Amino acid sequence: MCGLAGLMTRRGAPDGRILSLLETALAHRGPDGVGRHSVGPTGLVHTRLAIIDLATGHQPLKDGAGRALVANGEIYNYVELRRELGENRFTTHSDCEPPLVLIGDQGAGFGRHLRGMFAIAACEADGARAYLARDPFGIKPLYYHENADDIAFASEPRAFFAAGRVQPTLAPAKVRELLQLQFTTGAATIFDGVFRVLPGETLTLENGRIAARMRRDALPAGSPRDVGEAEALKLLDAALMDSVAVHQRSDVPYGMFLSGGIDSSAILACMRALNERPVEAFTVGFSGTGVADERALAERVARAAGANFHPVDFTERDFWSVLPRVADALDDPVADYAVLPTYRLGEYVKQQGLKVVLSGEGGDELFAGYGRYRRLLRPRWLGGRAMRAHGLMDSLGILRNEPNGWRAGIEAAEQEAAQAGRTRLQAAQAADCADWLANDLLTKLDRCLMAHGVEGRTPMLDERVAGFAMLLPDGLKIRRGQGKYLLRRWLVDRLPEADPFSKKRGFTVPVTDWIGRRGRAIGALVAAQEGVREVCNPDRVAALFASLESRPDGHAGQAAWTLLFYALWHRRHIEGRTYDGDAFAVLSEK
Numbered sequence: 001m002c003g004l005a006g007l008m009t010r011r012g013a014p015d016g017r018i019l020s021l022l023e024t025a026l027a028h029r030g031p032d033g034v035g036r037h038s039v040g041p042t043g044l045v046h047t048r049l050a051i052i053d054l055a056t057g058h059q060p061l062k063d064g065a066g067r068a069l070v071a072n073g074e075i076y077n078y079v080e081l082r083r084e085l086g087e088n089r090f091t092t093h094s095d096c097e098p099p100l101v102l103i104g105d106q107g108a109g110f111g112r113h114l115r116g117m118f119a120i121a122a123c124e125a126d127g128a129r130a131y132l133a134r135d136p137f138g139i140k141p142l143y144y145h146e147n148a149d150d151i152a153f154a155s156e157p158r159a160f161f162a163a164g165r166v167q168p169t170l171a172p173a174k175v176r177e178l179l180q181l182q183f184t185t186g187a188a189t190i191f192d193g194v195f196r197v198l199p200g201e202t203l204t205l206e207n208g209r210i211a212a213r214m215r216r217d218a219l220p221a222g223s224p225r226d227v228g229e230a231e232a233l234k235l236l237d238a239a240l241m242d243s244v245a246v247h248q249r250s251d252v253p254y255g256m257f258l259s260g261g262i263d264s265s266a267i268l269a270c271m272r273a274l275n276e277r278p279v280e281a282f283t284v285g286f287s288g289t290g291v292a293d294e295r296a297l298a299e300r301v302a303r304a305a306g307a308n309f310h311p312v313d314f315t316e317r318d319f320w321s322v323l324p325r326v327a328d329a330l331d332d333p334v335a336d337y338a339v340l341p342t343y344r345l346g347e348y349v350k351q352q353g354l355k356v357v358l359s360g361e362g363g364d365e366l367f368a369g370y371g372r373y374r375r376l377l378r379p380r381w382l383g384g385r386a387m388r389a390h391g392l393m394d395s396l397g398i399l400r401n402e403p404n405g406w407r408a409g410i411e412a413a414e415q416e417a418a419q420a421g422r423t424r425l426q427a428a429q430a431a432d433c434a435d436w437l438a439n440d441l442l443t444k445l446d447r448c449l450m451a452h453g454v455e456g457r458t459p460m461l462d463e464r465v466a467g468f469a470m471l472l473p474d475g476l477k478i479r480r481g482q483g484k485y486l487l488r489r490w491l492v493d494r495l496p497e498a499d500p501f502s503k504k505r506g507f508t509v510p511v512t513d514w515i516g517r518r519g520r521a522i523g524a525l526v527a528a529q530e531g532v533r534e535v536c537n538p539d540r541v542a543a544l545f546a547s548l549e550s551r552p553d554g555h556a557g558q559a560a561w562t563l564l565f566y567a568l569w570h571r572r573h574i575e576g577r578t579y580d581g582d583a584f585a586v587l588s589e590k
Contacts, residue, residue, distance in 0.1 A: 002059070003029030003047040003450075004070040004142075005154035006121050008130050010208030014043035014150070018163045023047060025162035026155055029072070029450045035059050037068040040127030041150075041208060046070040061092065063100050066125030071096040072155055073118030073140040074457070076246035081113065095249070096120075103131065108204045112216055115246070115463055119197070121153060130205040136218035137362070137461045138199030138438030141332070141446055145194050150208045156447075157194045158331040158573070166193050168574050175535060176403040180391030182335040182562055183440040185409025189332055196332075199438050219430050219466060223421040224473045229489070232476055235468055236490050243462035244270035247358055254356035254457075255280030257345060258307070259507060260297035262484050263363030265498035266491055267459055271358070272305040273494075279307040282349060282357070284314050284341040289510040297499075304497035312348045314341055316514045320582040327568035328579055329451040334444050335562045335569075337509040343448040350452040357449070361441050362460035365432045366469040367484040368425060368477035376428055377478070387414075387428060392559055398540045409435065425474045437461075512557025515564065516548035525587040526563055531570025536563070 003026030007014040016038070023034055023045040030047025037044045037060040046059040060068040075081070078095035085101050095116075102110035103122055108131055111120075117139035123130040132153055134142045144153040145160050152165050161168050174190040177183075187195045197203060204212040227235070244267060248254060256271060258264045258281040271279045281302045285295035295311045302309035319340065326343045327333075349357055364370050372387045388410055393399050410431070417430035445456045459465070469477075472486060479485040488500035515522060523545020527538040545560050547553070568586060571577045579586055 002070075002072045003027070003155045004045065004072050004119065004121050005152070005159050006042065006044040006070070006130075007150050007152050008123075008127075008205045008208050009041040009150040011041070011149070013041065014038055016043075018152075018165070019043045019045050021163035022152070022154055022159045025159040028453070029155060031453050033058055035070070037062070037070075037123075038127075039066070039068070039123065039125070042123040042127035042130050044068060044070045044121055044123065059094075059096065061094060061097055061100050063104060065104060067100060067103060067122065069096065069100040069103070069120060069122035071099065071118055071120045072142075073116060073120075073135065074249070074455075075099060075114050075116040075118060076249060076462075077115035079249070107131075108202050108212065108214060111200075111202050117458070117461075119155060128206065131202060132197050132205065133202040134197045134199055136200035136216050136463070137433065137442065137458075137466075138196075139442050139446070139458060139461060141443065142197040143189070143194055143332075144197060144203070146209065151205060151210065153197075156331050157189060157191055160194060166191070168576075169193075170574060173405060173408075176399075176406045177409060178333055178335065179393050179399070179535070179562060179566065180403055180406040181388065181410070182392065183436065183443070184333070185413065185435040185439060196439075199434070218433060218463075219470045221419050221421070222471070224423065224426070225471045227473065227476075229476060229486070232472060232486055233490055233493075236486060237494075239462075239465045239468045240266060240459070240490075241270050241273065243459040243465050244358070245274055247457045247459040247462070248274060250356050252355045253280075253353070254358065255282060255310075255349060255352075255354050256358040257281075257360070258283050258298045258302060258309075259360065260294040260301055260498070261360070261507070262369070262487055262491060262498070262500060263360030263460060265301050265495055265500070266363070266487060267358055267360055268301065268305050268307060269491065269494040269498075270459070272307070279305065280310065280352070280354065281305075281307040282310045282312060282345055284312045284345055286510055287313055287315060289513055291508040291510045291513075294507070301495065301498045305495060310348070310352070312345060314344050314509075316517070318344060319511070319514045320584065323565070323583045324568055324572075324579045324581070324586045325451070326448065327565060328572050329447045330443070330569065331447070331573055332439075332443055333566070333569050333573075334440050334447075335565045336440050336444055337511050337561055338441075338507065339444045339448055340509055340511075342444055343451065346449040346452040346454045349454050355453065356455045356457060358457045358459055359445060360460060361445055361456075361458045362437065362466075363484070363487065365429055365437050366460060366466055367472075367487045368429060368474075369483040370432075371483075373425055373428055373483060374478060374481065377425060387431070392555075392562055396540070396544065396556070396559055398536050398544060398559065398563075400535060400537060423474055425477065426470065429470065511561040512548060512552050512554060515545065515557060515560050516552045519545040519547070519549040519560075522564065522584065522587075523560070525584065526567045529567040529571065529587060531574060532563060532567050
């Protein structure tokens with residue numbers, strides 16, 4: 001896992017000073033080395049986190065014809081690609097060299113052959129043409145900014161600001177979207193003029209601009225296939241085992257995040273079968289709170305699988321001290337409270353000397369685990385409702401203006417997902433994969449782990465697992481009021497100690513309790529912040545936080561948490577303030 005950035009100009013060579021500033025801004029993503037390549041109008045920079053081919057895998061990688069490539073991610077089928085393309089065509093053992101060979105063979109179509117998570121920037125020998133590509137699920141990030149003279153690209157928006165390419169100016173519609181959804185959708189980010197390369201997209205750059213776009217879908221189209229339970233279990237077993245096997249390809253030690261839930265337990269079951277040594281399993285919990293603590297169940301599952309179990313505690317004190325650092329890491333903002341334990345786990349894993357962890361992201365989307373899917377399928381008179389029909393700030397009277405249009409991005413994803421032949425459930429899953437997964441869960445995983453130089457891998461988001469799961473009959477996804485039926489049934493045979501069909505409480509971080517214990521004090525500070533005052537009624541904000549001291553309502557708590565995160569995020573990424581201390585100290589600073 002690494003950081004990459006670069007420029008293509010419309011005239012002249014790229015400015016070396018700007019390339020240096022881009023590189024420095026991404027140093028946290030790659031502490032193991034830096035590299036640069038400039039030719040004609042194009043410059044590429046790279047910061048390396050060494051995972052595969054530690055000795056000869058330094059980037060930029062170059063071929064005999066003079067093409068160059070920098071990459072962030074892992075190409076899991078690099079072993080197979082080397083055999084198919086011919087071993088004599090390779091000069092390193094890097095997993096990222098096959099894409100470079102494929103560019104020589106196929107140009108912009110190279111991404112169709114890659115199985116993995118990746119953001120790639122590459123250029124032809126004279127630099128007159130370059131390519132930007134991102135994996136189909138958007139596991140790894142890639143952004144760009146255009147102006148009259150050139151186009152810049154980078155793994156994180158902060159690099160553009162550090163290099164003086166563009167000022168961090170807010171897009172008001174995206175602020176409303178963030179406050180209502182806790183993430184933002186589509187190609188446009190919360191920053192004016194900064195855009196995401198979309199999941200599965202490959203951009204061709206010429207003359208300092210985007211000359212062409214092509215896109216590879218993450219999910220197959222069409223109706224569910226006709227498959228029985230027995231056959232589906234065999235196919236699932238083959239897909240999961242194959243995916244976890246390739247996701248373990250690494251030249252450094254690895255571990256996994258274990259929640260005790262279905263997805264991570266399934267990954268652990270595969271890892272147990274594939275590894276001779278005990279798996280290193282890490283679980284976070286919240287002592288002294290009223291929320292479900294997953295550590296006891298996770299430890300039971302880990303012991304049954306012969307894993308080394310590492311419990312990690314996250315306390316109220318951690319909440320206030322870690323939150324400013326989390327807001328700093330998430331330059332593309334995600335106000336999902338799961339960012340907190342993810343950041344803490346990344347920190348702990350780094351302390352244990354690991355660089356790679358496997359995680360269960362994607363299981364709920366692909367195997368229909370969310371309650372919102374089941375609600376969507378019910379008739380209205382039984383409580384059925386559309387996904388994300390209401391925003392987080394609705395009915396609270398906090399925002400200065402009605403947040404009209406905040407569902408526009410979600411609606412666009414829903415319309416695109418509702419392809420001919422898909423069931424309502426399939427369409428809902430595809431819509432979630434398009435935006436919620438890429439712009440919330442995977443952004444969270446990338447930033448919160450890369451802040452510590454740790455790589456997160458997601459075996460559920462493999463093309464073979466996803467292609468199989470998406471085309472399962474609805475009845476093998478949801479049965480008797482429970483999602484992920486087939487995955488649960490598979491786990492009964494592979495790791496029954498996970499108790500797959502038990503009714504489990506969803507993962508919760510006790511932010512409402514923690515904020516409520518100091519609601520008036522922190523509420524007054526949040527209400528006074530420039531970013532909050534621009535979009536909210538300060539008196540209402542202060543009252544919302546104060547109400548949590550006597551009435552810890554979940555909806556109000558979620559809104560308060562989102563405003564607290566946004567206040568810290570705005571202070572760092574819009575106002576450009578530096579952080580020192582806990583959330584109270586940061587927000588008190590004049």
